[in-house]
Amino acid sequence: MAKSKTLFSIFLVLVVILVTAKAQSFHQSISPASLGLQEEKLSHLRFYFHDVVSGPNPTALRVAQAQTTNNSATSFGAVDVIDDTLTIAPESNSKVVGKAQGIYAFASQDEIGLLMVMNLVFVEERLNGSTLSLLGRNTVSSPVREMSIVGGTGVFRFARGYAQAKTVSFTAQEAVVEYNVFVDPRFDRSLSPKSLGLRKEKLSHLHFYFHDILSGQNPTAVRVAQAAMTATSPTVFGAVMMADDPLTVGPEPNSKVIGKAQGIYASASQNDLGLLMVTTRNKGFSHEKNCG
Template sequence: MTKILSLPKIILFSFISSVAIILVSAQNYDYARTLDRNLFGLKQEKLTHFRLYWHDILSGSHPTSVQVVAPPPSNSPTTFFGAISMMDDPMTEGPGLNSKLIGRAQGLYGFAAQGELGAIMVMNFVFMEGKYNGSTIAILGRNKVLSDVREMPVVGGSGLFRFARGYVQARTRVLDAKTGDATVEYNVYVLHY
């Protein structure tokens, strides 16, 4: 004997079936969600330009950059391929080391090119002065050391530079061939909120 379902039972069955299908086939993304940018106070982006001087000091009793990995002896002594240095370099407002200290460049650089003097730079510009005090700009990129101008990307930041992006241009102003000490002018162009 065939039993015929009433219309309310058919509707209820369809509803329960639909919910079951949705529950079984839905993908759960509890770890990520889209947020309203206004919740973070993100308004219009600003473009800020900094000109600062980075002092990489290898000599003396208190160097600001130290080699932590030496290049293998079989590599070319002119490229330093394989060498890695850790740095905590002063950044000043003017080109002289006695100029006003505005922050530190902290990170590392490794010589990553076999045929030329080229480094990978991984560093944070840590600001210690004015309204940017405590904020950082993260830079990661290739530095073809002997070029007149080198460009590296800004890949992020913290504090006033959250969600930052942009680029830096580096120009060597002083290089002591005997000690390896260098003063480099950095022009930083950073988009931030």
């Protein structure tokens, strides 16, 4: 168990770093030339990720593992749900700028390699309420690990970019990771095609209703994993659900079905009912030209 927690801590100490800054700052613009770019501008966010794996108030909970995980040198098969604090400085009592909510899984048998799927939820200044979605592979033994920013909400709608992580410190209880995130700001202001760098293209708008059935004779969402403390959590923190939910053209359950939402969602917040959503579609949308 101690070995497992140590490996977990090492992993948590991933920090994203790309450019070293002398002064502590959370959000700034940087020169494209410094990154080998010519015409585009990038927004740079730097913060510290605190992953608490033990103690009275852990922010990372083990929700599932394989029968062989405890005997694995890399904790292969372990899955953890996180609600980690993001701060402006490495100290845990420094100013909070957001939360990292999501899942990481130990997905390598040869090294400590993590699959990272999480939302960066910001509360600071003009970014309050906005999120960035991070997806990627994190090999803990590497000095710097790079992951993709695949989307966002709020001022980060249509965001694209990358994050680099670098270990700052870790103990048996907590890992501190510095994140440097670089996002193309052309995608964080407007939904107009012109602002997105598009000319003749148009944006599509899909409107449908998602039916998540948790009980009864034919539930479409089932709980597949949870932490030991999930049952006593007011936000069901740590619960992981598998869903195969119908999408309909109207709010009524018997209205026309146009597709399916298939995937998982996890309760990834200790303070409110905040879900990490990872879903796709089965055979695509079944309605008219969107079929497939």
